[in-house]
Amino acid sequence: MSITQISVFVESKPGHMGRVLGAFAENDINVHGFSASDTGEYGIVRFVVDDTQRALEVLKTMGAAARTADVLCLKLDDSVGQLQKAMETLAAAQLNVAYCYSLASTYIAISVRDIPSAEAALQSAGMAVVSDEDLAEFMVGETM
Amino acid sequence: MGTPMPTPDKIDFTKLPIYKPEVECASRERIRAIQLARLIQQVEYTYARVPWYRSQMDEMGVSPADIKTLEDVRLLPFTDKAALRETFPFGMFATPLDEIVELHSSSGTTGKPIVVGYTKEDMDVWSECIARLAQMAGVTAADRVQMAFGYGMFTGGFGLHYGVQRIGGTMIPAGAGNTERHIQMIEDYGTTVLIATPSYAMHICEVGESMGFDWASSTLQVGLFGGEPCPPGLKTEIESRMHITCTDNYGLTEVMGPGVSGECLAHRDQQHIAEDHFLWEVVDPETGEPVAEGEMGELVLTPLDKKGIPVLRYRTHDLTRVVTDKCECGRTLARMQKVRSRCDDMLIIRGTNVFPSQVEDVISEIDLLAPHYHIVVDNETGLDRMTVEVEIKPEAFSDSYEEMKGFAGEVRDKLRSVLLVTPVVKLVEPGGLTRTMGKAKHVDDLRK
Numbered sequence: 079m080s081i082t083q084i085s086v087f088v089e090s091k092p093g094h095m096g097r098v099l100g101a102f103a104e105n106d107i108n109v110h111g112f113s114a115s116d117t118g119e120y121g122i123v124r125f126v127v128d129d130t131q132r133a134l135e136v137l138k139t140m141g142a143a144a145r146t147a148d149v150l151c152l153k154l155d156d157s158v159g160q161l162q163k164a165m166e167t168l169a170a171a172q173l174n175v176a177y178c179y180s181l182a183s184t185y186i187a188i189s190v191r192d193i194p195s196a197e198a199a200l201q202s203a204g205m206a207v208v209s210d211e212d213l214a215e216f217m218v219g220e221t222m
Numbered sequence: 223m224g225t226p227m228p229t230p231d232k233i234d235f236t237k238l239p240i241y242k243p244e245v246e247c248a249s250r251e252r253i254r255a256i257q258l259a260r261l262i263q264q265v266e267y268t269y270a271r272v273p274w275y276r277s278q279m280d281e282m283g284v285s286p287a288d289i290k291t292l293e294d295v296r297l298l299p300f301t302d303k304a305a306l307r308e309t310f311p312f313g314m315f316a317t318p319l320d321e322i323v324e325l326h327s328s329s330g331t332t333g334k335p336i337v338v339g340y341t342k343e344d345m346d347v348w349s350e351c352i353a354r355l356a357q358m359a360g361v362t363a364a365d366r367v368q369m370a371f372g373y374g375m376f377t378g379g380f381g382l383h384y385g386v387q388r389i390g391g392t393m394i395p396a397g398a399g400n401t402e403r404h405i406q407m408i409e410d411y412g413t414t415v416l417i418a419t420p421s422y423a424m425h426i427c428e429v430g431e432s433m434g435f436d437w438a439s440s441t442l443q444v445g446l447f448g449g450e451p452c453p454p455g456l457k458t459e460i461e462s463r464m465h466i467t468c469t470d471n472y473g474l475t476e477v478m479g480p481g482v483s484g485e486c487l488a489h490r491d492q493q494h495i496a497e498d499h500f501l502w503e504v505v506d507p508e509t510g511e512p513v514a515e516g517e518m519g520e521l522v523l524t525p526l527d528k529k530g531i532p533v534l535r536y537r538t539h540d541l542t543r544v545v546t547d548k549c550e551c552g553r554t555l556a557r558m559q560k561v562r563s564r565c566d567d568m569l570i571i572r573g574t575n576v577f578p579s580q581v582e583d584v585i586s587e588i589d590l591l592a593p594h595y596h597i598v599v600d601n602e603t604g605l606d607r608m609t610v611e612v613e614i615k616p617e618a619f620s621d622s623y624e625e626m627k628g629f630a631g632e633v634r635d636k637l638r639s640v641l642l643v644t645p646v647v648k649l650v651e652p653g654g655l656t657r658t659m660g661k662a663k664h665v666d667d668l669r670k
Contacts, residue, residue, distance in 0.1 A: 085621040087614065089651050119648050122621060141653045143619035176622070 080148040080193050081210045082130045087143035088114075088123045095123060101140055107133045110213065111181030126151075126181055128214060149187045150196055151213055153206040161186070164205060171199035185213065235487035235551050239362060241354040241389065245498045246553045250546060253554065256498050258292050260526035265289050265298065268532040271316035274309060275299070275534060295501060295524060300510065300535045303336065306476060311337045314531050322530055327375045328475045335375075338475055339530040345384065347527060348478055351496045352385020352471075355484025358494070358551070359444050359469040361415055363390030366441075368407060370418035370426065371449060372398035377479030378449050382417050385481065391415070398422070401429045412441040419449040420456050420470070427464045437464045444468070448480050451561060454491065455586040455593055472561060477523045477536050483558055488550040492557035495544070499526055502556065503535070504544055507565040518543045520565055521558065539564045541577075569599060569667065571606045571643045578664045581610055584636050590618035591633070594655040600668040608645040610637060613655045 088094045095114065102109060108128040114121055127133045130146060137144040154160040164186070168175060173196045178188040185208070190196045197207050208216065240246050245256070266286040268275050278299040279285065288297055306314060315322070322339035340348065361367065367386045373379035373395065383393050396407055404426055407413060416423060423445055430437060445460065445468035452470045461468055472493050473480040482500055483493035495502055504519040505512055513519040521538045540561040548554050562579035569576045578597060585595050592613040599608050612633060620626060626649060634647040 083621075085619075087619045087626075087649075087651050089654060094651070120626075120651070122623060122626070124621070138616070141616070143614055143616040143652050145619060145621055147621045 079150075079197060079207050079209045081126060081151040081187070081208070081213055082146050083149045083187060084125045084127065084130060084133055084137070084144055084146055086123045086125070086137060087120060089120050090118065097140075098123065098137070098142065101136050102127065102133060105132060105136045107136065111179065111185070111187065113177065113179035113187070115177070124177075124179070124187075126187060126213070130210075147189070148193060149189050150193055150200070151181070151208045152186050152188060152200060153208050153216070154186065160205075163203065164188075164200060167199050167203040167205070168196055171195060173199065181213075185216070238360050238487070238551070239357050240552060241357045242350070243552075246354065246494070246555055248554060250554060253497050254292060257501050257526060260498070261292065261295060261501055261524070262286070262289050264524070264526050264528075264532055265534070267529075268316065268534060272314060272532065274305065274314060275532075292501065295503065295535065296512070298524075298534050300522070300537050301533050302537045303476065306336045306533075307334050310334045312339070314533070315339055316532050317341055317529055324380070325375075326377045326380070326475060326479065336476060338377075338479075341529040344478075344528055344530050347499055348381060348481060349384040349388040351473075351478070351481030351484075351499060352382055353388040354494075354496065355469070355471045355481060356382075356386055356389060356391070356415075356446060358484050358486040359415075359446060359467065360487075361386065361389065361391055361444060361446070365391045365414045365444070366394060366411055367391045367415040367417060367446075368394040368396055368404065368411070368413040370396060370398060370404055370416060370422055376449075377473070377475050381473075381479040381481060382446065382448070386415075386417075401426055402433070405430045405433065405435055408440060408442055409435070414441055415444045415446060416442060416466070417446045417448075420447045420452040420460065420468070421450065423447065423460050423464070423468070424456060427460060431463070437466075440465070442466050446471070448473075453582060453586070453593075470560070472540075472558070474536075474538060474540075477525050477533055477538075478528065482523065485560070486549060486551040486553060489557060491560050492545075493560060494549070494553050494555040494557055497555050499528075500524065501526055502544060502558070504542065507539075507541075516543055516545055521561070539566055541565060541568075567665075569597070569608070569665065571599065571608050571641075574641070574643045576608070576641050576643055580640050581637065582664075584633075584640050585612060588633060588636065590615050590629070592652065592655075595664060596655055597665045598668065599665070601670065606669065608643060609648055610645045611648045611650050611655060613650045613652060616652055 086098055109125055111126045114123045152164055173190050176189040178186055180186040269286045284297045321341050323342050324340045327335040327337045371379040386393055443466055445466050447468055447470035457468050469485040471480050471484040473482040483495040485493045501524040503522040505522055507520040521540045521542050523536050524534050541563050542558045542561050544556050544558045546556045563577040567578055581595055585591050586593050592615055594613045596611040630647045630649050638644045
């Protein structure tokens, strides 16, 4: 089980991310979560949105460089030590986290090469991994 | 050298007409004999009629009688744009204005324009030079030739117009602009040849495609390009999308206008120089001394029978190399490599000469990059640093910094292997670099 994330190549210049977000808003696409990091000149901005297909079409029309990727979406209990438990579980299974970010504070997206193994490891540690559909349901009224 | 281009299948260049075979296919000895006889006359004519040259030559202690061989041209003074500017408007003219039948001028974007005048004989030579290059592309009296250059003071419009009429072609003087009308006229009049700048031809192509015009079944067969350098990639694209064969020619207002040399279909990165009318030299741009035959250097031109404005040893600032072996098309006239760069484009980066056209060549061969680039040179850190901004195509994007860094590294390595300088490669998003038409500004040199 995984969710679909959209990554967009964005130059690190004022207004470039706003342009993407503006296009999402104009097309009624809701952003559940995002992560923006920076290598200096450009960044890969990652989004989890409510309508991935439409978001991709919008980006394509804009001529933007964008692609989707599968990531795990983990639902954490809102209590001390949960995030640590998730990371330690993956570490114990020898799975490296390429990047991870939180959607709402208790939903975090995690990129790993081997999603099934990571999912199995986390589930056997008693943690809840969610799907795109689950997320849509949980996120009603909880959007960013 | 640019990317070699295949000769389109539909044209067998060995069967094309040659406008003046007695000159274009003459032996090298015969060509040199014509050149020498004309050079001697031209130097006498110029010395007698143009005070600027007389005083230059007197100062150098050279007289027309010193010209006994073609190599003696090196005794003569160079001419550059400044001399033509200083004498604006008619100071370099060798004939009274009543013998001049037409004036043209350069654009004058950097100061006063340069005005040139043509006598009746000059117009004859000019239109013959154009007729030759039109026939190199296969144009004949049967063709309907649509002009998409602007007329006016620019030499391209009227120059090509007279040349096409010289071979009996039907000129359709549409002029620049109004792209839909151009496409309508191609359809209505059965136009077979289009004269345009390559960037405008590309625009006509795209507008036609968006209107649903079917280039494959149109009457158009040939494009005669000029007005700006034509990158090989652009030409290939126009040829395949418009289903035509395109050639371009070289020339400059100061020595005549278009038609100094033209492309035959045997060597698509070279152009035959009209050597009976122009003596060429290739010199080291720094020293002005000749380079060995076939070596790269600055093209210097002396028109051999120009009456209105005779110019001696004009420094073109264009870089090329010239070869004199016989061409497969049958012509023996020397071939110059198409000009891709000018001496003033050259960047010296940590002591190495770098030309923007080299960057263009590397970029155009990488599928995942759009054919646009921008070069920034600075020395903020004390050393020269060259940054090349390149535009990724959407399919080049991966969701991993590591892979993007790897891709930038590959581009850097390809550039390094050609430039012999290690640039910083900066990836820019699709559409992120400014599009420019014609003489594009590709370089910002911020060095202090």
